[in-house]
Amino acid sequence: MNSPLWRDDAPTYPTSPLPTDRRVDLAVVGAGFTGLIAALLAAREGLSVAVLEARTVGAGASGATTAKATVLQGTRLSTLAQTHSRELAADYLQANQAGLNWLRDFCREQGVSTQAATAVTFAATDSGIENVEAEHQTAQALGLPTVLHDSLPAPFPVHAAVELPGQLQLNPTHLLAALVRAVNLAGGTVTEHVRVTGVRADTDRVRLTTSLGPLTARQAVLATATPITDKRATTMELVPQRSYLCAFDPDPAVEIPEGMWISAESPTISLRTYTDGDRTRLLVGGQGHRTGDFRPTAEHVDTLTEWTMRHFPGARRTHAWSAQDYHPVGMVPHVETLHWGGGRVLFAGGYSKWGLAAAPAAALQLADLLQGRPPQLTFGSPSVSGTLKTTLSRQASAPVSEIRNLARTLTGSGGHRGDAPDDSTAEDNGAAVFREGIHPVGEAFVDGRTCRVSLVCPHMGGTLAWNGAEESWDCPLHGSRFTAGGRLLEGPAVKDLKRH
Ligand SMILES: Cc1cc2nc3c(=O)[nH]c(=O)nc-3n(C[C@H](O)[C@H](O)[C@H](O)COP(=O)(O)OP(=O)(O)OC[C@H]3O[C@@H](n4cnc5c(N)ncnc54)[C@H](O)[C@@H]3O)c2cc1C
Ligand code: FES
Structure with a gap:
C-alpha cells in the first residue's frame, strides 16, 4: 500500500541546493502544485524565489492525485449555490475556469502530455x-x-x-517535473528534504527556521496544504x-x-x-x-x-x-494573508480534492497579493449563515466521533484520554495503545522493530490514532501524520513525536 501508480516511471525533478546567501524575495514552503505554480508566477515577475520542500516534490496530494482537471466537480456548483449563493458559485466557477485555462496553456507551452x-x-x-x-x-x-x-x-x-x-x-508527475524546470528557468530554486520548522515575521523580513539552517525572505507563501505552525482560525477551519x-x-x-x-x-x-x-x-x-x-x-x-x-x-x-x-468548513478554498505574519506570510489551500484547477487559480491570486495588487478573480467569500448550515448538516449526518472531531477542529481542543481506541482494536491493526500515567502511548511493530511513541500530537495536543493501512499515527484534529517511529510526515505540526 501507498505507492502511487505515478511513481513507477516518475521523471527526475531537477532540484537544487538552497541559495547560498540564504536571502530571497520570496520563500515558498511546499513543492506541490500550489507552491510550484506560485513560485513560477513570482519568479516570472522578477522576484528571487526559493521553494523549500520537506520531503520530495509532489510528496503530498499533488503526486498522489487522480489528476482530473475539471470545473464540473461532482455536485459542487449546486452545493455552493444552495449553501451560500448563486453569486458565490459563479465566482468559484470563474476562478476555477481561469485555473484550468492556465494549466492547459502551461501544459501546451511546456509539452506536458x-x-x-x-x-x-x-x-x-x-x-x-x-x-x-x-x-x-x-x-x-x-x-x-x-x-x-x-x-x-x-x-x-x-x-x-x-x-x-x-x-x-494528465500524469501529475509530468506536470510537477515541468513546473520544477520552469521555476529553474525563471531563476528560482526548488530544494527537497528541507523542513521548515518556524516562521517569524519581523518588520521588514520573514525569518524561516529550517532543518538546513535559517533563511530570510521579504515574503513567504505557506503552500503546505494546511498552514504549518498556525494554531489559529485558518487551521481550525x-x-x-x-x-x-x-x-x-x-x-x-x-x-x-x-x-x-x-x-x-x-x-x-x-x-x-x-x-x-x-x-x-x-x-x-x-x-x-x-x-x-x-x-x-x-x-x-x-x-x-x-x-x-x-x-x-x-x-x-x-x-x-x-x-x-x-x-474548508465554509467549502471555499482559502487564499489569504495570515494575520500573524505581519502582512508578509500568505497561505493557499483547502481545495476539497479539486486542486488541479483550484491550485493554479489560487496561485494566480497569490501572484496578485504578493505584488500588492487586488486579485483579479477570487473563489468568493462564504456567507456566515452558509458556513453554519454546512457545519450543522455535517453534524446531523455524521457519526458521533466525527461530530466530536469537527467540534475540536473548530475549537482546537483535543487530546482527551477517552478518545483513543481500546487496546484490542489497535492491536488488531498492528499496533497497541496504552497509558503511562495520563499520557497515551502507542507501540507499533514495524519491520521487526518495536517503536514506542507518545500519542500526544505536538501541534495542539490531539490524540493520535493508528492507521494500519499506512502504518502511521494520524491526528484527527488537523491532519498531522507521523511514521510508526514518530517521524513527522505531514500536517501543520513541525516536530516529531516524543519517543518513549
Ligand atoms: C486521493 C486524492 C485524489 C485527488 N484527485 C483529484 C482530482 O482528480 N482532481 C483534482 O482537481 N484534485 C484532486 N485531488 C486534490 C489535489 O490533488 C490537491 O488539491 C492538490 O494536489 C493540492 O496541492 P497543494 O500543493 O496545495 O498541496 P500538496 O500537494 O499536499 O503539497 C504540500 C507540500 O508541502 C510540503 N510540506 C508540508 N509541510 C512542510 C514543511 N514544514 N516544510 C516544507 N514543506 C512542507 C509537503 O511535503 C507537500 O509536498 C485529489 C486529492 C487526493 C488526496
Ligand atoms: S493537534 Fe493539530 S494536527 Fe494534531
Whole structure:
C-alpha cells in the first residue's frame, strides 16, 4: 500500500541546493502544485524565489492525485449555490475556469502530455438523481454547456448523469517535473528534504527556521496544504480528509467507459483511465474519511477493489495508495494573508480534492497579493449563515466521533484520554495503545522493530490514532501524520513525536 501508480516511471525533478546567501524575495514552503505554480508566477515577475520542500516534490496530494482537471466537480456548483449563493458559485466557477485555462496553456507551452476528457457526475442510485439534475441546472445557469442524461452505457448502475466535455486529465508527475524546470528557468530554486520548522515575521523580513539552517525572505507563501505552525482560525477551519486510489489492469474483453467519472453520492466512487504506450489502466478512487479515523483503514482499499471486481470482472489490482486534502468548513478554498505574519506570510489551500484547477487559480491570486495588487478573480467569500448550515448538516449526518472531531477542529481542543481506541482494536491493526500515567502511548511493530511513541500530537495536543493501512499515527484534529517511529510526515505540526 501507498505507492502511487505515478511513481513507477516518475521523471527526475531537477532540484537544487538552497541559495547560498540564504536571502530571497520570496520563500515558498511546499513543492506541490500550489507552491510550484506560485513560485513560477513570482519568479516570472522578477522576484528571487526559493521553494523549500520537506520531503520530495509532489510528496503530498499533488503526486498522489487522480489528476482530473475539471470545473464540473461532482455536485459542487449546486452545493455552493444552495449553501451560500448563486453569486458565490459563479465566482468559484470563474476562478476555477481561469485555473484550468492556465494549466492547459502551461501544459501546451511546456509539452506536458494531457488528454481531453469529458467529466461526468453520475447518480449511482435513485437517491443521487436530484443532485445530478441540480448540478446540471446550476451549471447551465452559470453558462457551462453541460448535458443531462437519464442514463449512460457503463458496466455499473447509472441512474442519471451530467457531463461536461473539453476537460482534461494528465500524469501529475509530468506536470510537477515541468513546473520544477520552469521555476529553474525563471531563476528560482526548488530544494527537497528541507523542513521548515518556524516562521517569524519581523518588520521588514520573514525569518524561516529550517532543518538546513535559517533563511530570510521579504515574503513567504505557506503552500503546505494546511498552514504549518498556525494554531489559529485558518487551521481550525480546514478538515483533513484521506481518500484512497487503486490502479487496475483491466481485462481487455471488458469495455471501460470513456471520461472522468465521479458519483454524486457519498461515499464517492471516482474513475478515470491512464494510458501509457499501449497499456491502459483503470483508476478507481474514493472512500474518503476524516484523517485519524479509528476504524481500520485497510478495509477502504478492499471496498474499492470489491466494487471494481464486481463491475470490471477480471481486473487485476496493481497499485493502492492514499493521500489527503483539506476541506474548508465554509467549502471555499482559502487564499489569504495570515494575520500573524505581519502582512508578509500568505497561505493557499483547502481545495476539497479539486486542486488541479483550484491550485493554479489560487496561485494566480497569490501572484496578485504578493505584488500588492487586488486579485483579479477570487473563489468568493462564504456567507456566515452558509458556513453554519454546512457545519450543522455535517453534524446531523455524521457519526458521533466525527461530530466530536469537527467540534475540536473548530475549537482546537483535543487530546482527551477517552478518545483513543481500546487496546484490542489497535492491536488488531498492528499496533497497541496504552497509558503511562495520563499520557497515551502507542507501540507499533514495524519491520521487526518495536517503536514506542507518545500519542500526544505536538501541534495542539490531539490524540493520535493508528492507521494500519499506512502504518502511521494520524491526528484527527488537523491532519498531522507521523511514521510508526514518530517521524513527522505531514500536517501543520513541525516536530516529531516524543519517543518513549
Ligand atoms: C486521493 C486524492 C485524489 C485527488 N484527485 C483529484 C482530482 O482528480 N482532481 C483534482 O482537481 N484534485 C484532486 N485531488 C486534490 C489535489 O490533488 C490537491 O488539491 C492538490 O494536489 C493540492 O496541492 P497543494 O500543493 O496545495 O498541496 P500538496 O500537494 O499536499 O503539497 C504540500 C507540500 O508541502 C510540503 N510540506 C508540508 N509541510 C512542510 C514543511 N514544514 N516544510 C516544507 N514543506 C512542507 C509537503 O511535503 C507537500 O509536498 C485529489 C486529492 C487526493 C488526496
Ligand atoms: S493537534 Fe493539530 S494536527 Fe494534531
